[in-house]
Amino acid sequence: MKKLVNAAVVSASLLSPAYLLLIVNTGTAIPVAAGQFASIGLPGVCLRRPFSIHDADGAVLSFLIKIVGGGTRRLAKLKPGDTLSIMYPLGNGFMLSEKPAVLVGGGCGLAPLLLLAKQLQAAGARPLAVLGGRSKDDIVELGALAKYAAVRVATEDGSLGARGLVTAELNDLKSGAAVYACGPEAMLKALHKLAAEKNFHLQLSLEALMACGVGACLGCVTDTLKDGRVCVCSAGPVFNAEDLPW
Numbered sequence: 236m237k238k239l240v241n242a243a244v245v246s247a248s249l250l251s252p253a254y255l256l257l258i259v260n261t262g263t264a265i266p267v268a269a270g271q272f273a274s275i276g277l278p279g280v281c282l283r284r285p286f287s288i289h290d291a292d293g294a295v296l297s298f299l300i301k302i303v304g305g306g307t308r309r310l311a312k313l314k315p316g317d318t319l320s321i322m323y324p325l326g327n328g329f330m331l332s333e334k335p336a337v338l339v340g341g342g343c344g345l346a347p348l349l350l351l352a353k354q355l356q357a358a359g360a361r362p363l364a365v366l367g368g369r370s371k372d373d374i375v376e377l378g379a380l381a382k383y384a385a386v387r388v389a390t391e392d393g394s395l396g397a398r399g400l401v402t403a404e405l406n407d408l409k410s411g412a413a414v415y416a417c418g419p420e421a422m423l424k425a426l427h428k429l430a431a432e433k434n435f436h437l438q439l440s441l442e443a444l445m446a447c448g449v450g451a452c453l454g455c456v457t458d459t460l461k462d463g464r465v466c467v468c469s470a471g472p473v474f475n476a477e478d479l480p481w
């Protein structure tokens with residue numbers, strides 16, 4: 236059940252030069268499935284902005300945000316006690332499977348994976364999380380994630396973990412695993428190809444430019460094999476890899 240709330244900012248702290256951890260109190264505890272997102276209204280910015288729910292603990296939500304433009308720069312300037320209009324939880328979220336779980340995040344694609352690892356652990360699993368980025372500055376929240384998952388890291392410049400792409404870390408993946416991924420489209424497309432070769436079940440969280448976040452403006456459509464053209468915000472953002480015509 237989605238709600239529009241005025242949430243109080245608890246903290247907005249920089250984790251690295253480009254990554255912000257925003258914590259808010261919405262005043263109401265609403266169940267959130269990992270992979271669902273929130274649409275955040277910013278004072279002085281015309282369109283609301285979508286962000287994955289990074290963690291949810293009762294009425295307290297956190298967001299892991301990469302600062303890329305005007306809206307996210309404003310979020311980085313928030314102070315405790317400021318208020319934000321937040322509509323959540325939106326979208327479908329990941330379907331939890333009983334198969335061995337591997338979480339793959341690229342850059343701010345780590346955002347929905349913390350809550351996912353937490354929910355998988357609560358269901359009795361011990362997931363493996365594989366994180367990738369251009370450099371060590373793209374790898375944040377390792378300590379938080381390590382509470383719920385074994386973690387492997389790959390950076391393109393080798394400044395943290397293995398040198399190379401995150402997909403190279405999946406070479407020893409057993410067939411039959413359940414892989415949950417979020418990150419840049421190039422990474423998702425490489426995983427899509429690998430899933431067919433290695434026979435693992437893959438769920439992908441897609442990004443799209445979004446205005447309404449609730450299936451009304453048709454600004455975020457994508458093609459699927461099963462249902463044709465659908466809105467990423469309401470039919471997704473999580474899709475089974477085999478439903479995507481990539």
Ligand SMILES: Cc1cc2nc3c(=O)[nH]c(=O)nc-3n(C[C@H](O)[C@H](O)[C@H](O)COP(=O)(O)OP(=O)(O)OC[C@H]3O[C@@H](n4cnc5c(N)ncnc54)[C@H](O)[C@@H]3O)c2cc1C
Binds near residue numbers: 441445
């Ligand atoms: C379902 C969903 C969940 C998301 N979750 C997160 C998250 O957890 N953390 C996070 O950091 N970001 C997330 N994003 C992306 C985030 O919404 C955008 O980075 C943000 O809206 C940019 O706002 P801005 O005003 O700072 O940038 P703008 O000034 O609007 O744009 C700056 C640059 O970012 C690009 N951009 C803007 N919006 C998007 C978008 N939706 N997808 C891809 N590129 C975009 C623009 O094309 C431009 O190049 C998510 C997007 C979606 C659709």
Ligand code: FES
Binds near residue numbers: 445448454455468
């Ligand atoms: S953002 Fe409006 S339909 Fe998806």
